[in-house]
Amino acid sequence: MEHKEISKAVISRLPRYYRYLGELLELGVERISSNELSSKMKVTASQIRQDLNNFGGFGQQGYGYNVKYLHSEIAKILGIDHNHNMIIIGAGNLGQAIANYSAFEKRGFIIKGIFDVNPRLEGLTVRGVEIRMIDELPEFIKENDIEIAALTIPKAKAKEVAAIVVDAGVKAIWNFAHTDLVVPKDVIVENVHLSESLMRLSYNLSRLENTDKKEK
């Protein structure tokens, strides 16, 4: 596969294309043009074509794109055409929410274990996945080929736990802790900073309110 550097903006849009194509697929739509997709998704047709052509020519002149084919090609690009073993560290509500969300498994993200520091939780299961203690982490990661660790723990512990899992060979961290992790450059960190999301919402809300006031 060719891999010139693709911009983050492009990557961010791919999952959304994938979702819309999945919906079209369910509706039994066979082909779609960049123009039709454009009006559904509120992005320009030009952008759709540009984005896709970063990875190859998936369409056909005069016809458009075959929905099923494009859907599966994007899955390949995103690496969700094969399984990834994953663990969740932090068995609180957020960790359990992720464990319970079956759609992730459908996309190939297989939750192999859940970890926590609370000994009372040891041995309990969430959707059939056992909760284990943090000190078992390194061995478990190695023995189960764990690629991804979701960190749903408070920020105070996050850096420490990140170091442990990286050391044990985890290749990507899905970070829900409200802190920036420092990891070797061959380890991926994908942040989900909920408080930052809420502040963006708040900014837009305040701006809206100020605009209203002015107009009166």
Place this chain on the structure above:
Amino acid sequence: MEHKEISKAVISRLPRYYRYLGELLELGVERISSNELSSKMKVTASQIRQDLNNFGGFGQQGYGYNVKYLHSEIAKILGIDHNHNMIIIGAGNLGQAIANYSAFEKRGFIIKGIFDVNPRLEGLTVRGVEIRMIDELPEFIKENDIEIAALTIPKAKAKEVAAIVVDAGVKAIWNFAHTDLVVPKDVIVENVHLSESLMRLSYNLSRLENTDKKEK
């Protein structure tokens, strides 16, 4: 307050500035230059100054920025200098995770109610907040001045519930459902699409693996 259009990229960075400044404040740091902050945050000093100057001149030549002052000014910009009433719709793990996360309350996001369709949950409380039934939504929103609704429900129900809360006067939706909501233009939607985040992670993971293979 002046409000020429500020780009989304700038807004996205503000909460992170705010977080770093908060940490500096806790450490008792009084002043910081754009250069020092730059090296801590791994962004250019130029960008920091440009970003801040969208909202006003918060620094002082030859001195830098007063941490406490800048922190509080960013709070104002983000609208977290005053309270926002919020409800959570969907009392599953994700909804409860948000309800339990006390830091949101500290930032002024006051959770007034939690709603669900499951009658078994009625009357239970999460951190002292009562779980109510969905049909009470419109009245509750009006009576309690609810500005924000967090939607932690499956996508099948999301559009319908969004219509209800918008109708009842909610000004912003924090959308965790895996779907795009269509709302009037004076209503804010802030999306948290976890599956898209996980796919971005997956993309980067796959790219990494392919690069490794090539190098061998």
Place this chain on the structure above:
DNA sequence: TAGATTGTTAATCGATTAACAATC
């Protein structure tokens, strides 16, 4: 005052949009 560092203008870089020739 001299040194430091901002605020801001100018230069560069990258991403998006437009246009159109290629081609199914």
Place this chain on the structure above:
DNA sequence: TAGATTGTTAATCGATTAACAATC
């Protein structure tokens, strides 16, 4: 073949970085 729509190049737009005069 004629019409449609892609793939791709060129033009535009916006965001980031660099530079420096203003000023504390």
